[in-house]
Amino acid sequence: MTEEGLFDVAPPAPEPPSGDDLRPVTRGVVEDRPAPQGDGPRPPLAVRMRPASIDEVVGQDHLLGPGAPLRRLVEGAAPASVLLHGPPGTGKTTLARLISGATGRAFEALSALSAGVKEVRGVIEVARRRLAAAEPRRTVLFIDEIHRFSRTQQDALLSAVEDRVVLLVGATTENPSFSVVAPLLSRSLVLGLHALDDGAVGTLLDRAVADERGLAGTVTLDAEARAHLVRLAAGDGRRSLTALEAAADAVEPGGVIDLAVVEQVVDEVAVRYDRAGDQHYDVISAFIKSIRGSDPDAALHYLARMIVAGEDPRFIARRLVVHASEDVGLADPTALQAATAAAQAVQLIGLPEARIALAQVTIHLATAPKSNAVITAIDAAMADVRSGAAGPVPAHLRDGHYAGAQKLGNAVGYRYPHDERSAVVAQQYPPDELVGRDYYLPSGRGDERAISERLARLREVIRGR
Helix, strand or coil: CCHHHHHCCCCCCCCCCCCCCCCCCCCCEECCCCCCCCCCCCCCHHHHCCCCCHHHCCCCHHHHCCCCHHHHHHCCCCCCEEEEECCCCCCHHHHHHHHHHHCCCEEEEEECCCCCHHHHHHHHHHHHHHHHCCCCCCEEEEEECHHHCCHHHHHCCHHHHHCCCEEEEEEECCCHHHHCCHHHHHCEEEEECCCCCHHHHHHHHHHHHHCCCCCCCCCEECHHHHHHHHHHHCCCHHHHHHHHHHHHHCCCCCCEECHHHHHHHHCCCCCCCCCCCHHHHHHHHHHHHHHHCCCHHHHHHHHHHHHHCCCCHHHHHHHHHHHHHHHHHHHCCHHHHHHHHHHHHHHHHCCCCHHHHHHHHHHHHHHCCCCCHHHHHHHHHHHHHHCCCCCCCCHHHCCCCCCCCHHHCCCCCCCCHHHCCCCCCCCCCCCHHHCCCCCCCCCCCCCHHHHHHHHHHHHHHHCCC
């Protein structure tokens, strides 16, 4: 199969005109054209409000502090290719344009959804011509969704990146360690962008309402509507501006964007839920009690309310981890594993995908056999310790590895369980005053039924009954 057939590209286009701003005429190239003027269509609000300088970038302070690699790139120092990974709407394309504009480099953009090897090579060829021109000019090549490029497509970039024919800026919503070939990774800085927090999204909204590039103060955004737009954004700045623009179009100039307008244009009502108020505590309480009561349907309802209202998914995950031990425990030993895995998934992928893992573990815990024997056991043991029931460690259990330990009686008479076929021996383990004290009392439900039977036999042997 030919390269054209393999990558389904358009037939060769006419040779582009010569000059400093050479451009390949290939499918999949996203042209860096200025915004239409006059009677032409106006660009979307999110495009108009794209930061024009590094000082306008919000939410990525960890990468843009003084001396940070990304700030140095944007300011034109230490040229290097970079792979930006992070959630949608966090500024990956914006940063690529800022890197390009820092030193007057030409900017070329490809989308991995539509570009193939031919388009990549076309951009590289134009970049080479720019470097060989009478007034050399370097090129920034921005590739969106670079994780969708095949190995062959990525390999086509290697030589140009290594020779700095192009300064590659790749953007991906996935971990590049799993989706970008190792040679390209080793030639690039890998920088992770964070989802925008509520403060950053609010800053974007306020700026868009007031700035001449945006709504220029022609409408007012009330506090309740602003809070709802922040929640709807879920850390995606572009989403917040898109919703704001739709709401602004629904009111007359000089009007007010209120909550009703936002709900009308985005087709999602505001969930009454204050993360610092009563709703926060009431809903999470109802969520846990529904799981404890083995009602997965009610638990899913409360989970949905929290997610839709913008609750921090990490908070939900933490509560599920606690609940797995507190109310399920060893009745289902896999419960804690499932909850911990869900918490890790939340950290790894975030919302909206993490809602699936949270729902899975919610159903798992709600339908699991229940036992509070673990929390009852540790609380009873701690209560005894606090009341003073913490006698000396029996001599045969003490450390006997240092010189003179045996003369003190330490470790003398200790029986090594593995010397017995059953690996269980009659031997005193607790302090004298706690001999015979049972802390762990299995419920007899789920896996604790078998644990209860085994524990009874173990206690008989250990205590020599």
